[in-house]
Amino acid sequence: MGWRNSIRFASPDAELFNGIAKEAAQGVARSDAYRNKPTQLRRFYDELLLWETRVSQQPLEAQAAKFAECLPFIRMLNAKAAYADGRKLVDRTFVDLMQHTLSEVTNPQTLTTCKYFWEAFMGFYKQERQD
Template sequence: MGQDHRQHRPQPHQNDESATPQFTIKLTKPLDPELFNGTARKVAEVVSTSDKNRNKSTQLRRFYDELVLWETRANQQPAKFDEYLPFIRMINAKAAYAEGRKLVNRTFVNLLQQTLAEVEDPQTLTACKLFWEAFMGFYKQARQD
């Protein structure tokens, strides 16, 4: 039978601690054919519904740009990936700080945490970066700020 791709689509589910959706996004192979299209679009639409003072595209772009920086380094020197991983995961702390300053919301922080948790090697880092690249394109279209 064919593979059931529903498990890889964003599945918003409520967290008892907050009323923000969380998503299930798998960055390991085989990649869901809709990961960089339908999934990224749906997630971007959800994140874009925040109030206009949070999740501004320029703020989200800073996180994406840092991810690109680490992905470039990891692909240039794959043997150093294990040295880079703590700094890649530290992006979560930067997102938490931005949330504390009311620059981003919990939905964005949850999404970032989940995708960074999937990063285990240079290949999953590349998939993470590509997901965020697609997300940013759809986010800009949905948010238009």
């Protein structure tokens, strides 16, 4: 999982939404053939998208306050991923990736970058896992 060290949202690498997202998708796709179904992972992306939309739709001067209000719920995605792991719907590789990406979210801009990363990840993941 060397690609995890390349995932930085504060000063993103030019390959974050391309090569790095693809490597992450390949890593998660190869980790467990019976878990990490695309529809399951899509639910996590959809929830992240919901929170990012709530923050980004605010006027620019109100985004920081809305972000602070939403951050506990954004971070709760970690608990939801852990629960899904316990139910054997996702595996530890996915949970670790989710935890790492959410730890990079520190302001409205990094939340948007996180959303774009997961958007790219999901595109590459669907290519890797056709089920």
